[in-house]
Amino acid sequence: MFTTRPEIAGTHGMVASTHWLASAAGMAVLEDDGNAFDAAVAAGFVLQVVEPHLNGPGGEVPALFATAEDPRPRALCGQGPAPAGATLGHYRDELGLELVPGTGFLATTVPGAWDGWLLLLRDHGTKTLREVLKYAIGYARGGFPAVEKIRTTIDTVRAMFTEHWPTSAQLWLTDGATPAPGGLLRNPALADTWERLLAEAEAAGAGREAQLDAARRAWSQGFVAEAVEKFVATPHRDNSGRDHAGVLTAQDMADYQATYEEPLTAELGEDWTLAKFGIWTQGPALAQQLRLLEGLPVGYQDGIADADTVHAAVEAAKLAFADREAWYGDSADPAVLADLVSREYAASRRELIGDRASLELRPGAPGGRTPVLPRYVAEGRGLEAPKDPSGVGIGEPTVSPTGESRGDTVHLDVVDRWGNMVTATPSGGWLQSSPTIPELGFCLGSRAQMFWLEEGLPDSLAPGKRPRITLSPSLALRGGVPALAFGTPGGDQQDQWQLCFWLAHVHGGLNLQEAIDAPAWHTGAFPASFYPRGWEPGRLVAESRLGADRLDELRRRGHDVLDAGEWALGRLSAVSRDPETGLLRAAANARGAQGYAAGR
Structure with a gap:
């Protein structure tokens, strides 16, 4: 690697x-x-x-934090x-x-x-x-x-x-x-x-x-x-x-x-627990994606995810972020969150992941509730918003002349x-x-x-409400002990690039730096959180280091693949602590030549 x-x-x-x-x-x-x-x-x-x-x-x-005492x-x-x-x-x-x-x-x-x-x-x-x-x-x-x-x-x-x-x-x-x-x-x-x-x-x-x-x-x-x-x-x-x-x-x-x-906590596998911010933020989307991928094979060869893994991860992201549009926000029913991150709900949603790329926005019905999308989204208005291919980058801003x-x-x-x-x-x-x-x-x-300028949505504008932020740090426990902290800039991509990191580190066996450096990807097939709220069904943005064969296979499966270049996606950093030895580790993203880790 x-x-x-x-x-x-x-x-x-x-x-x-x-x-x-x-x-x-x-x-x-x-x-x-x-x-x-x-x-x-x-x-x-x-x-x-x-x-x-x-x-x-x-x-x-x-x-997110944990103390030595608690x-x-x-x-x-x-x-x-x-x-x-x-x-x-x-x-x-x-x-x-x-x-x-x-x-x-x-x-x-x-x-x-x-x-x-x-x-x-x-x-x-x-x-x-x-x-x-x-x-x-x-x-x-x-x-x-x-x-x-x-x-x-x-x-x-x-x-x-x-x-x-x-x-x-x-x-x-x-x-x-x-x-x-x-x-x-x-x-x-x-x-x-x-x-x-x-x-x-x-x-x-x-x-x-x-x-x-x-x-x-x-x-x-x-x-x-x-x-x-x-x-x-x-x-x-x-x-x-x-x-x-x-x-x-x-x-x-x-x-x-x-x-x-109190953050959301989701048990993953035998000994990992992921902590994220609650449903008023984007945070649960990472837990939902990982739930959807439970039971599906995750394959890495020489530190690079195979096409099956990328395809499944992208389709899981589409489902999780469709749920974000229908269910997340500061006015959300708190009971919805437990259903969204449950294994039962994930199992039903996992059946929607097929061999071909989905081109639909498909929010689910957690607990039998009926999803409601903002009119702007339901009417496809975001599909008309101007697109900027330069907006795929490392978590730096995509800025228009008006700011x-x-x-x-x-x-x-x-x-x-x-x-x-x-x-x-x-x-x-x-x-x-x-x-x-x-x-x-x-x-x-x-x-x-x-915020949406429409009544009755979980993220409708109202005095005293918090916006549904994309900001999404992550903290994970291993065996009940804080072991890993990580995150990245990148707006709507934050919980997708963190998924890439988690899969590479936890499932692919790469160390922190290798997992950050591993080729990354994301989808733009859901409405953006930022003005003018555009989206592109089928869009898959990937680093070319995934390899031409993998990218071609993803195109064959119906993904609209945009090659972002060799080193283009994410600005991740991470620290870890071995619960048994107390050994500390850290890594930071080399993309953009700005992020660094320091320690001794």
Whole structure:
């Protein structure tokens, strides 16, 4: 099996992420006697600086974790809800919208990342806020080397910035020019914002927890919330082609706090248990796919999946994601989830996997319930949406000139010598999502584009509801002990590329790095979560390293195969801990030349 780099191993601690500077910052915290939670928070804040086209302070963070004292997986929900003013009456009836725009203020949910990271640090970390935030502040003020994708993203939306979002042009353009790859980028306004939050936190006294709670209030009830409300009241252009003001208020931010929740857990095989976020997210789709594949042969030769395996996995994905469209969302009946991931339901759905590629969207009827698809989907409107073949890539954004993006996300995994384990997929607030708030140095997210503007659906827009996010970290236990944390950017593809990794590692016997490097695939045969919600029945995107014979066989079975190139799909990272020996391992994706693992 060819591999790009070794799987690293050690006993002290491991950090893997989508950017080397974040992994280095997390490792520095571990070396300074911090635990996995301290390291994850430090790395998460660095990612907000060094991958600004993929996430930012105005975004969100879902994380799964387990502590050394308690092996039961827990979920941190740092996803803010729709604002109080985000009603169907306003968006659909008053503004005449059919879909929530993919950019601008109407797509904004309450920012959740700051409160989420600080809650995790307060309850499970050991370091002060200054100790973990100093790395991100240093890069924001002193500069960081811009990767190529930052330049291409800014260049794509340059006209939008110069014509409609002047505050973004001021931050990201220099005399109208985009940043040169490798050149230093700075964001002093963001560094100032963080320093002011630190000052207000430290004014609360010497106690670590008191300072963190003060910093949370300074964000949600202080100067940050005030600046946000004032800025979004001014209409700006979004990709509907019109100028709209936002509905997010300081009160919405004051009313929000990150929370913990119980994740979905699914037993797989004799000793594996997979933990995912619940039905308000995309997370259960990975569990459903693995359930559908139980009992079907999984074959690997020289580290590459055979055509039967790829075909079965693609058809399982179509069924799972069809169920996502009908059943997933924050208003879903909680009882539906147990039926969706049951072996009985999977057995009935497995019968639909034939020798030929399906070209239909086929949601099931868990527990005998009748599936209902959004009218936009049922009428085939997404089939008319413009397609962009470049949108198959490694989890970097597919960006239009008006700023709508797919796949913008980062990821990190951490495990420490005590057995604490964290996996997080932060996202939102990327630089092309909405205009920069100049005095804060960041913009707001666009996650509300995942709501439907139709009554009665599990994912209908309503105040206080969370959007059905694609963000989907994974944590797995072996023999009841946390053993594996992994994830990837990539929007709708996240739980498909993670399926590729799981099959290669758990069933194919490849180590973490080999499994990440193994040729990957995904299907686009279901409606996208991102504006303009397009889909392509029969589409199978695959890396050419699967081999010409396998690709030809998949075409013979009716798949519309798009060869994405040799190294094109996914930005996975992973860490593991051997429950018996305590040996730690880590690996990160080489595609895109950004992700790295660090450890010793």
